[in-house]
Amino acid sequence: MSDLNKLGLAQARDALRKGDTTSVELTAACLSAIEAAGALNAFVHKTPELALDQARAADARIAAGDAPAMCGLPLGIKDLFCTKGVPSQAGSRILEGFLPEYESTVSQNLLDAGTVMLGKLNMDEFAMGSSNETSVYGNAVNPWRRGNDDAALTPGGSSGGSAAAVSADLCLAATGTDTGGSIRQPAAFTGIVGIKPTYGRCSRWGVVAFASSLDQAGPMTKSVRDAAMMLTTMCGHDPKDSTSADLAVPDFEAMLTGDIKGKQIGIPREYRMDGMPEEIETLWTQGTDMLRDAGASIVDITLPHTKYALPAYYVIAPAEASSNLARYDGVRYGHRATLGQGDGITEMYEKTRAEGFGPEVQRRVMIGTYVLSAGFYDAYYNRARRVRTLIKKDFENVFADGIDAILTPATPSAAFGLGDMTDADPIQMYLNDVFTVTVNLAGLPGISVPVGQDKQGLPMGLQLIGRPWDEGDLLNTAYALEGAAGFVAKPGKWW
Amino acid sequence: MSIDETTAARVAKLARIKVEDAALPALVTDFNRILGFIEQLNEVDIDGVEPMTSVTPQRLKRRDDVVTDGNQQDKILSNAPDAREGFFAVPKVME
Numbered sequence: 001m002s003d004l005n006k007l008g009l010a011q012a013r014d015a016l017r018k019g020d021t022t023s024v025e026l027t028a029a030c031l032s033a034i035e036a037a038g039a040l041n042a043f044v045h046k047t048p049e050l051a052l053d054q055a056r057a058a059d060a061r062i063a064a065g066d067a068p069a070m071c072g073l074p075l076g077i078k079d080l081f082c083t084k085g086v087p088s089q090a091g092s093r094i095l096e097g098f099l100p101e102y103e104s105t106v107s108q109n110l111l112d113a114g115t116v117m118l119g120k121l122n123m124d125e126f127a128m129g130s131s132n133e134t135s136v137y138g139n140a141v142n143p144w145r146r147g148n149d150d151a152a153l154t155p156g157g158s159s160g161g162s163a164a165a166v167s168a169d170l171c172l173a174a175t176g177t178d179t180g181g182s183i184r185q186p187a188a189f190t191g192i193v194g195i196k197p198t199y200g201r202c203s204r205w206g207v208v209a210f211a212s213s214l215d216q217a218g219p220m221t222k223s224v225r226d227a228a229m230m231l232t233t234m235c236g237h238d239p240k241d242s243t244s245a246d247l248a249v250p251d252f253e254a255m256l257t258g259d260i261k262g263k264q265i266g267i268p269r270e271y272r273m274d275g276m277p278e279e280i281e282t283l284w285t286q287g288t289d290m291l292r293d294a295g296a297s298i299v300d301i302t303l304p305h306t307k308y309a310l311p312a313y314y315v316i317a318p319a320e321a322s323s324n325l326a327r328y329d330g331v332r333y334g335h336r337a338t339l340g341q342g343d344g345i346t347e348m349y350e351k352t353r354a355e356g357f358g359p360e361v362q363r364r365v366m367i368g369t370y371v372l373s374a375g376f377y378d379a380y381y382n383r384a385r386r387v388r389t390l391i392k393k394d395f396e397n398v399f400a401d402g403i404d405a406i407l408t409p410a411t412p413s414a415a416f417g418l419g420d421m422t423d424a425d426p427i428q429m430y431l432n433d434v435f436t437v438t439v440n441l442a443g444l445p446g447i448s449v450p451v452g453q454d455k456q457g458l459p460m461g462l463q464l465i466g467r468p469w470d471e472g473d474l475l476n477t478a479y480a481l482e483g484a485a486g487f488v489a490k491p492g493k494w495w
Numbered sequence: 496m497s498i499d500e501t502t503a504a505r506v507a508k509l510a511r512i513k514v515e516d517a518a519l520p521a522l523v524t525d526f527n528r529i530l531g532f533i534e535q536l537n538e539v540d541i542d543g544v545e546p547m548t549s550v551t552p553q554r555l556k557r558r559d560d561v562v563t564d565g566n567q568q569d570k571i572l573s574n575a576p577d578a579r580e581g582f583f584a585v586p587k588v589m590e
Binding site for chain 1 (some may be wrong): 506525529530537538556
């Protein structure tokens with residue numbers, strides 16, 4: 001078989017089981033693709049020897065008839081996941097040289113299912129960013145370009161390396177994490193599928209924390225079927241994460257029937273933003289028509305507090321980040337600044353954190369410190385948590401009225417140019433998450449599905465939002481949308 | 496509500512991040528843009544609304560209060576920038 005790296009997870013699994021290929025062949029194809037794709041800067045720590053060892057072990061298990069669900073499938077892992085003995089820096093200088101002594105639960109679940117790790121993927125520093133431009137490794141680059149224009153575009157963020165790698169067929173699929181849209185926005189910018197499950201589905205243990213009440217891991221894949229298959233493996237109760245849900249995980253792939261007759265799909269009027277490009281608007285209408293044609297009924301709904309989601313997020317996420325990132329003190333792991341004569345422990349903290357954190361992380365830690373400081377806690381942090389209650393209530397109300405899923409644009413634009421936002425104020429960048437951040441605040445599952453291309457040929461995605469714990473039904477609706485959209489375009493290879 | 500350079504310097508101190516005086520004006524500008532954006536929350540009627548503590552209704556699990564882990568001193572110190580004689584080493588804290 002040729003171009004093995006271009007296969008999706010389900011296709012490769014079936015080929016392996018039939019004996020049409022081997023995990024070593026699949027892995028070698030991906031490793032070659034990675035070597036040839038330095039220009040994308042997607043893989044930032046490569047583990048080819050480990051990958052080939054794992055592939056040989058997988059082939060032995062397949063031959064012995066003892067293959068677990070994802071046996072032999074080569075993946076990329078976002079740098080936010082701690083991987084035993086392999087650099088795990090969260091895209092930050094402050095974790096330079098850190099070699100975890102343990103494996104995150106999610107990546108362990110994937111290893112237990114027989115997967116192969118090709119290496120670690122680029123990301124915004126501590127997952128704070130929407131363009132991968134805050135990474136210590138430099139920008140990841142979108143494999144897609146505008147027509148014949150060779151301007152480098154962002155793959156989105158924070159899971160930009162994951163998105164670029166899957167889109168460019170450097171791996172069969174990748175892990176991502178999503179605190180405000182960090183799986184769904186890059187998926188939309190690169191023409192792939194990305195799902196953030198219900199808060200509590202995936203263990204957060206061993207995933208470098210950004211905002212603990214919002215962070216969730218999820219798969220980034222070439223199809224909805226692949227997402228369903230990989231999510232099933234990633235999820236599961238973990239006693240090491242007190243917020244991990246002790247619920248059975250269904251076989252999500254087995255729930256893909258494509259039949260959505262009678263489902264009620266909500267279209268929230270508040271997601272029609274001023275200044276939204278006409279092409280996004282048109283795409284949303286087309287997606288609505290596709291679901292209607294597939295037998296769903298379309299219902300206009302209202303989520304009245306939508307407008308307040310981003311401001312609430314920019315209180316809650318920095319507050320949690322300022323607390324979580326207090327652990328980077330130059331004492332236990334990672335970078336420590338060189339100290340001057342007479343410098344004490346406070347200077348060590350201050351210099352270490354000034355050198356180790358990039359500007360966006362420093363900004364968010366300080367905003368978080370401010371909103372939690374004496375005298376402002378009620379005015380900012382508690383107010384934001386109350387607004388969060390109202391945002392969640394908006395969703396509860398529409399689900400109580402019988403809505404099965406909500407269809408929205410995934411992003412307010414297609415991928416933008418790297419460097420385009422350098423001089424913009426931080427709020428402009430934050431607006432990228434305007435359609436996705438509500439879902440994190442409400443703890444719901446959300447999936448981005450590629451549905452069309454803009455007139456410059458860039459992919460555009462739509463988001464479906466589901467009921468809590470009902471990822472199976474959500475994936476099935478996404479499967480129907482994917483089938484109707486028939487998105488098969490791939491970026492032309494220039495790298 | 497807007498903040499000045501004195502407040503920004505105090506926040507940087509609380510966050511244990513060294514910010515040079517020359518960098519304070521730009522930081523103040525960024526802070527005030529972000530805080531201005533957050534101010535929108537004041538439009539929302541939050542009377543009688545509880546602050547969210549858990550996004551999914553779940554009770555934290557209990558377990559027996561027993562030692563289940565330990566004896567990993569080497570592993571715990573393996574990533575330390577400075578470890579000596581089985582301890583993390585830091586600059587002198589007290590004279």
